[in-house]
Amino acid sequence: MKLNTNYQKLEENYLFTEIAKRTSDFIHAHPEAHIIKLGIGDVTVPIASVAADAMIRATEELKHPETFRGYGPELGYFFARQAVQTYYADYGIKIDADEITIGDGIGSDIANITDLFVHGDNGVLIPDPVYPLYKATSLMDGQRIIYLPCTEQNNFLPEPPAVPSDLIYLCSPNNPTGATFTFDRLQAWVDYANRVGAIILYDDAYERFIEEDDKPHSIFAIDGARTCAIEFGSLSKTAGFTCVRSGYTIVPNELVREGMSLKKMWHQRQTTKYNGAPYVTQRGLEAALSAEGLLQADMTIGIYKRNVPLITQTLEEKGIFYCGGANSPYIWLRCPDGMRSWQFFDYLLEKAHVVGTPGVGFGEYGENYFRLSTFNTFENTGEAMQRIAKVI
Ligand code: MLT
Numbered sequence: 001m002k003l004n005t006n007y008q009k010l011e012e013n014y015l016f017t018e019i020a021k022r023t024s025d026f027i028h029a030h031p032e033a034h035i036i037k038l039g040i041g042d043v044t045v046p047i048a049s050v051a052a053d054a055m056i057r058a059t060e061e062l063k064h065p066e067t068f069r070g071y072g073p074e075l076g077y078f079f080a081r082q083a084v085q086t087y088y089a090d091y092g093i094k095i096d097a098d099e100i101t102i103g104d105g106i107g108s109d110i111a112n113i114t115d116l117f118v119h120g121d122n123g124v125l126i127p128d129p130v131y132p133l134y135k136a137t138s139l140m141d142g143q144r145i146i147y148l149p150c151t152e153q154n155n156f157l158p159e160p161p162a163v164p165s166d167l168i169y170l171c172s173p174n175n176p177t178g179a180t181f182t183f184d185r186l187q188a189w190v191d192y193a194n195r196v197g198a199i200i201l202y203d204d205a206y207e208r209f210i211e212e213d214d215k216p217h218s219i220f221a222i223d224g225a226r227t228c229a230i231e232f233g234s235l236s237k238t239a240g241f242t243c244v245r246s247g248y249t250i251v252p253n254e255l256v257r258e259g260m261s262l263k264k265m266w267h268q269r270q271t272t273k274y275n276g277a278p279y280v281t282q283r284g285l286e287a288a289l290s291a292e293g294l295l296q297a298d299m300t301i302g303i304y305k306r307n308v309p310l311i312t313q314t315l316e317e318k319g320i321f322y323c324g325g326a327n328s329p330y331i332w333l334r335c336p337d338g339m340r341s342w343q344f345f346d347y348l349l350e351k352a353h354v355v356g357t358p359g360v361g362f363g364e365y366g367e368n369y370f371r372l373s374t375f376n377t378f379e380n381t382g383e384a385m386q387r388i389a390k391v392i
Helices: 005-009 015-029 049-061 078-090 106-116 133-140 183-196 262-273 279-288 291-305 307-317 341-352 378-391
Strands: 100-103 124-128 145-149 167-171 199-203 229-234 247-250 322-324 330-334 369-373
Touching: 005 133, 015 341, 049 279, 049 291, 078 100, 078 247, 078 279, 100 106, 100 262, 106 133, 106 199, 106 229, 106 247, 106 262, 124 133, 133 145, 167 183, 183 199, 279 291, 291 307, 307 322, 307 330, 307 378, 341 369, 341 378
Parallel strands: 124 145, 124 167, 167 199, 199 229
Antiparallel strands: 100 247, 229 247, 322 330, 330 369
C-alpha cells in the first residue's frame, strides 16, 4: 500500500481546527476569561422550531412498528427532494426532483463530488480568499490549482481567465468576503465554462442572506448553467442546522461530459458509498423549507443582520477598511496597523478575549485581513466590539 502523500501539502491543522486549538489553549491558561466567539460561522439562534418539531415527530415514528423505517433511499426521500424543488420553484427556477440529492451537509457533498473527476490538463480554478475546503480537497486529490486573486481592486470578485480550466469553485455570497455575483457577472462565468468545457461547483450556502435584487440566489437562474454547473445548498446557517447536518446537491440532466451524465455518476457514487441521510433530518429539512420554516429562517437571519451595524460602526470609527455584511453573515476587514492575520487573531484573543478568523486561512490573498462573524447574540456582538474598539 502506498499512502496519498498529497496530504503532506496540507496545513498541519484545518483552519477551524487551528482556531479551536488556539482558543482552547488560551482558555486553559486563562480560565477566568470570558471569550466571545465571532470566529467559525456557527449559529447561535436555535433550530427553527417547526423543523425541530418535525424531527421530534419523525423520531417518535421510529419508536413504533407501524411507522418505523429502516434504510431509506440513498439519494434522499422523495418528500425531501420535493421540498428542495419547491424552494427553487419559489425563486422561479425549475429543477427536477430527480436532479436533487439529499446529504448530510454541504461540506461532505462538496468534498465527495471530487470522486467524479480525475486530473484534467487545465487545472482547477479556486478564488483566493475563499472557504478553505476547496483548496484542501483539491490538494488531497493532487489537483493542479490555479488561484484567482480576489482583492480590493476587483471588489473581491474574480473574472474568468483567458486560459481554459477543468473545474471551477465559486461561492456567492462569498465566504469570507461577502462579495456576491450579479446576474451579469455570473453569466460571464457560465459562458466561460460552457466555452472551455469546464464544470462550475457552486457553493450556495449563503444565498438566503442576499438582500439585493440584482444578485441571483442560484446559478440555475443563469442561462446556460444547466450544461456546466453543479450547485450545493445548506440548511446550516438558515434553519440552525450546523449540528443536525443536512444539505442538498443539484446535478442537472444536461450536464454531460465525454458522453457521461454527471447526474448518473453522482447517483452511482452516492448509492455505492453512502447509505443516505437520516430519515429524521430529512423531515427536518422538509419542515425548514416549508413556508413556516422559511419565515422562521428569515427571522433568524434578521437577528444576525442586527449585528452588522454593531461591527461596521466600530470599523468606520476606527477608519478600518471592511466589506461584507449586506449579503452575507461575515464582515471582512483589513487588520489594523499592517498586522498579519494570525498576529491580529492572537492580539484580539489576548487583549479583547474575542475570537475571529484570520484572513490568511482563506488563502494567500487573505493575508493582512480578518473575518468577523455576525453569528452571535446582539449583546455579545456589542460587547465584543466595545472590547475591540479599546485595543485597536
Ligand atoms: C465558516 O466559518 O467559514 C463556516 O462556518 C465553516 C463551515 O461552514 O464549515
